[in-house]
Amino acid sequence: MTTEKSGIKRRQFLQILGAAGIGSVVGSVASPGSGNAAAMTVGTRDFGRTGVQVPILSLGTMFDTGANQLLLRQAVKWGVTYWDTAQYYNRWGSEHGIGKYLAKYPGDRKKIFLVSKSTRRDVNGLTSELNDSLNNLKTDYLDLFFIHAVDDAKDDMTPEIKAWSEKMKSEGKIRLFGFSTHSNMAACLSHAATLGWIDGIMTTYNYKVMNTDDMKRAVDACHNAGIGLTAMKTQAASSWLGTGGGGSEGRTLAKRFTDKGMTEEQAKILAVWTDERISSVCSQMNTMAILKANTQAAVNQVRLTAADQSVFEAQARATADQYCAGCTAACESGLTPSVPVGKVMRCLMYARSYGDHFRAHVEFNDIPFPVREQLARLDYSDAERRCPRNMPIARLMAEAAQELS
Numbered sequence: 001m002t003t004e005k006s007g008i009k010r011r012q013f014l015q016i017l018g019a020a021g022i023g024s025v026v027g028s029v030a031s032p033g034s035g036n037a038a039a040m041t042v043g044t045r046d047f048g049r050t051g052v053q054v055p056i057l058s059l060g061t062m063f064d065t066g067a068n069q070l071l072l073r074q075a076v077k078w079g080v081t082y083w084d085t086a087q088y089y090n091r092w093g094s095e096h097g098i099g100k101y102l103a104k105y106p107g108d109r110k111k112i113f114l115v116s117k118s119t120r121r122d123v124n125g126l127t128s129e130l131n132d133s134l135n136n137l138k139t140d141y142l143d144l145f146f147i148h149a150v151d152d153a154k155d156d157m158t159p160e161i162k163a164w165s166e167k168m169k170s171e172g173k174i175r176l177f178g179f180s181t182h183s184n185m186a187a188c189l190s191h192a193a194t195l196g197w198i199d200g201i202m203t204t205y206n207y208k209v210m211n212t213d214d215m216k217r218a219v220d221a222c223h224n225a226g227i228g229l230t231a232m233k234t235q236a237a238s239s240w241l242g243t244g245g246g247g248s249e250g251r252t253l254a255k256r257f258t259d260k261g262m263t264e265e266q267a268k269i270l271a272v273w274t275d276e277r278i279s280s281v282c283s284q285m286n287t288m289a290i291l292k293a294n295t296q297a298a299v300n301q302v303r304l305t306a307a308d309q310s311v312f313e314a315q316a317r318a319t320a321d322q323y324c325a326g327c328t329a330a331c332e333s334g335l336t337p338s339v340p341v342g343k344v345m346r347c348l349m350y351a352r353s354y355g356d357h358f359r360a361h362v363e364f365n366d367i368p369f370p371v372r373e374q375l376a377r378l379d380y381s382d383a384e385r386r387c388p389r390n391m392p393i394a395r396l397m398a399e400a401a402q403e404l405s
Contacts, residue, residue, distance in 0.1 A: 042079035042298045047279045049226030050176055050199050052143070054113050054280050056273060057298045058082035058230060062089045062356065063286035065097025071288055072101045076108050078295045084202070084230075084282050086117040086148060087133055091358055095136035102138045109139060115202075117148035117180060121156055123164040130173060144176040144200050151183035151328060151342065153191040162197050176200055182233065183326040183342040185209070189218035193225040202282065205231035207271045207312040209325050223277040231272045232282045235265060235353075236316075236323055256311065266297040270304055271312050284354070320389040324349075331393060334382035339371060341383065341393060344400045351403060364404040376401040 044053040059080050065072060075081070085094045095116065102109055114137065118129040130145060145168070150156045156179070165177035176199035181188045185203045192198040201222060209215055222229055257267040272281050285291040304312075316323075328342035335341070343363065351360035364372070380394040387393060 040078050040295050040299045042295055043301075044079075045276070045279045047176075047200060047228030048223075050228055052113070052176070052228070054082045054228070055079055055298075056280050056301075057294055058084050058115075058280045058282035059291075060232070060282045060284035061085045061094045061098065062284050062354070062359075063094070064090050065094050066100055068097070068286065069101055069104070071285075071291060072098070073105070074288065075285075075291060076105075076111060078291070080285075080291065080295060081111050082113040082115070082230075082280050082282075084115045085137075087129060087136065088119075088359070088362070095133055099136050099138035113143045114139065115144040115146065116142055117146040119148050121147065121161075123160055126161075126164060127168075130168065134173065141172055142174045144178065145174040146177075146200075146202060147179040149183070150179040150181045150188055151326075153179065153181075153188040157192065157195060157198065162195075165197070176228075178202075178227070180232070181326075182346060183328045185326060186212070186214035186218040187329065189215075189222050192227060193218070193221035196225070198225075198227055200228040200230065202230040202232055204233040204326055205229075205272060205278065206234045206236035207268060208236040208316040208320070208323050210272065210275065211313050211316065212325075219275070219277055228279045229277060230280045230282050231278050234269050234272050234281055234283065236268065262297065263293060266293060267304070267308075268312075269294065269297055270301065271309065273298075273301055274304055274309070321391050323389065324391060325389060327388060330386045330388060331383040334386050335378065335380070337371065337374075337378075339375065339378065339397070340367060341397070343367065344375070344397060347404055348396065348400050360404055364400065372401065372405065 042055045042057050045056050046052075047054045057080050059072075059075050059082065061083060065085075072083075075083075083098065085098055087095055089095070090097075098114075102112075116130075116133040116137065118126050118133075120126050120129055126147070130142070133142065133145075134140060145165075147156060147161070165174070168174045169177070178198050178200035179188070179192070180202040182204045185205075189201060189203060192201060205215070205219075210219075219229065254264040257264050260267075262270075269281050269283065272278055283290075283294050285294055324342070324345040326342055326345075328340075331341050332339065344367070347360045347364040350356045350363070376398040378394075378397070380397060384391070384393050
């Protein structure tokens with residue numbers, strides 16, 4: 001495969017893999033079944049300059065937490081005590097399941113860095129959803145509250161929102177405030193760094209986006225501003241085209257790290273942890289096996305060498321057209337009528353990568369009907385020319401219209 005804008009050919013990618021060699025990781029990460037699991041405790045990092053330390057591994061709870069109380073209990077025992085949720089996760093049941101746990105184990109509340117989110121952008125809506133979350137979670141405060149899915153921080157992070165966050169802090173309902181972003185991440189992070197009142201940001205951050213110049217500058221700006229950063233979407237699965245992980249390049253990448261005693265998934269998380277400006281990695285861990293594997297990766301953490309990083313960078317360039325990096329300011333600006341390409345891409349991700357068809361359908365149906373109705377018939381040629389990753393936007397919009405309607 002050749003990607004014109006990325007400047008790398010499949011043959012070159014495989015040559016880089018071979019040149020990097022097999023023994024380029026210092027130490028190894030334990031396999032999911034090895035080691036003294038009972039003694040594992042995840043380490044912590046400073047959450048920006050907030051004065052708070054958080055585990056470097058965060059439990060994403062987009063699953064049935066009510067039916068997985070033992071998993072929550074084990075997460076606490078292993079030090080995975082940064083819990084990320086939202087009202088609508090798992091058909092609006094994630095918060096209730098965590099509330100069930102905290103009602104049973106109230107002594108664990110002070111151990112847990114508890115985070116929830118709201119999609120509202122107005123102070124009345126934020127107040128209502130924050131109060132609902134507190135009720136669902138059986139707690140009187142959140143450690144961090146996010147405005148979710150911000151794609152334009154200049155528009156969303158208003159003086160009114162600042163005043164609201166300060167009021168909620170003064171009332172003891174939240175300790176910290178910030179936002180999450182999957183679209184136009186670099187621009188959102190860069191603007192947040194200038195504000196002086198954003199405590200934390202959860203951002204898409206993985207081997208496919210972390211090495212771009214704009215993300216490097218944006219993360220550095222947030223780090224210098226003292227903002228705590230949480231990475232999400234760290235696996236960056238190339239599932240948009242149904243290729244199951246990037247074809248032969250993906251299989252070679254998986255074999256490379258399997259030969260070193262770690263899974264491909266563990267290696268991808270390690271690639272993010274290598275950046276010490278990132279406070280924590282949020283991973284959806286809905287089974288004990290995934291929780292154990294990721295915990296072991298955190299406990300036995302090693303640095304990937306420059307050769308390992310070059311392999312990831314090569315993989316990112318070789319599969320660029322299979323992964324939406326959320327730079328919607330590029331593609332959406334050329335569309336008439338307006339189409340939320342980034343949101344449609346996320347819906348495909350929820351359905352194809354996460355298997356969460358319910359959430360995919362809910363979010364897709366949140367798009368106005370007139371837009372959904374003509375999604376497959378619009379001209380995306382200009383948007384595709386603007387896409388720095390050469391993604392087949394027209395094809396994907398048509399597939400989304402068929403799969404998610």
